[in-house]
Amino acid sequence: MRGVYLPGGRVVDLRTVDVPEPGYGQVLLRVGASTICGSDLRAIYREHLGTGPEAYQGVVAGHEPCGQVTAVGEGCRRTAVGDRAVVYHISGCGRCDDCRAGYRISCTGAGRRAYGWQRDGGHAEYLLADEDDLVPLPDTLSYLDGACVACGFGTAYEALRRAGVSGADRVLVTGLGPVGLAVGMLARALGAAEVVGVDPVASRRELAGELAAVTDARPTPTGEYEVSVECSGVGAAQAGALAHTRRWGRCVFVGEGGTLGPVDVSAALIHRSITVYGSWVTSIVRMSELLDNLARWDLHPARVVTDTYGLAEAELAYRVADEGRRGKVALVPER
Missing domain, CATH: 3.40.50.720 (NAD(P)-binding Rossmann-like Domain)
Incomplete structure (x- = not known):
């Protein structure tokens, strides 16, 4: 499969990598959409800040992914092949007070890893995710809607x-x-x-x-x-x-x-x-609440997406996003 890496200095590197296999408690998703966040531009695309939560570890970029489950590892209890899901972009330690409250973004444990920063993210055709990081995507919302919710909304x-x-x-x-x-x-x-x-x-x-x-x-x-x-x-x-x-x-x-x-x-x-x-991002509980409300309100976050590109156009996508004159920019692997 293809994956997008950000070595810094406004360089976008598209590489061919193996499709991962889910381990215990993990799922494999076919990425439906993965949007570009301002934090990606500020802290990875332009330069690597390198320490703390924003330390980029040379992984597949993209922390706003949404897709469909194509394989389920052992130990998964609530996810099946075919499920559509938003990925909450922080895998927390699961033990600190913030994780227990659902605010994995603020996790203080040593096991904290963010998709697209310290573990492979959504700018690829497939994404390996922990089942605990998935939030169900309502049927009336698209993958682009879900990707916009994954961080921005x-x-x-x-x-x-x-x-x-x-x-x-x-x-x-x-x-x-x-x-x-x-x-x-x-x-x-x-x-x-x-x-x-x-x-x-x-x-x-x-x-x-x-x-x-x-x-x-x-x-x-x-x-x-x-x-x-x-x-x-x-x-x-x-x-x-x-x-x-x-x-x-x-x-x-x-x-x-x-x-x-x-x-x-x-x-x-x-x-x-x-x-x-x-206010720093949101909790996985509140993200689920938001998705339910969006479906009830018939409000589609994808309306803020002004530019959509395939993975082969990732360099252009990041350049457009970096100009800061448009709305949301998205990568859609199957485009």
């Missing part, structure tokens, strides 16, 4: 649920990349009274409008909002999200990277009674 949903978004809230979204689009679409599905998106790139604002992901898209923020969700990872936008959160409001930081400049804690936070959240 899951991250967006977690942020909104932590902020308790409801019809009583006006929501500000800073950064209208794929995660920002997801935040807007889900905030509207949760009943937010207004969703304003901010991005300096005109094409992204236009896409947000076309998708009805926001009620208004602007180059800079104005006004105050009960909830602000920062998705860009840019210091100026982070400061803007905080500044435009109204008194007693909630501000959620989602975008990786960036440095928040000096903050007068008394004036910016204490005296305004602001609640600030740092």
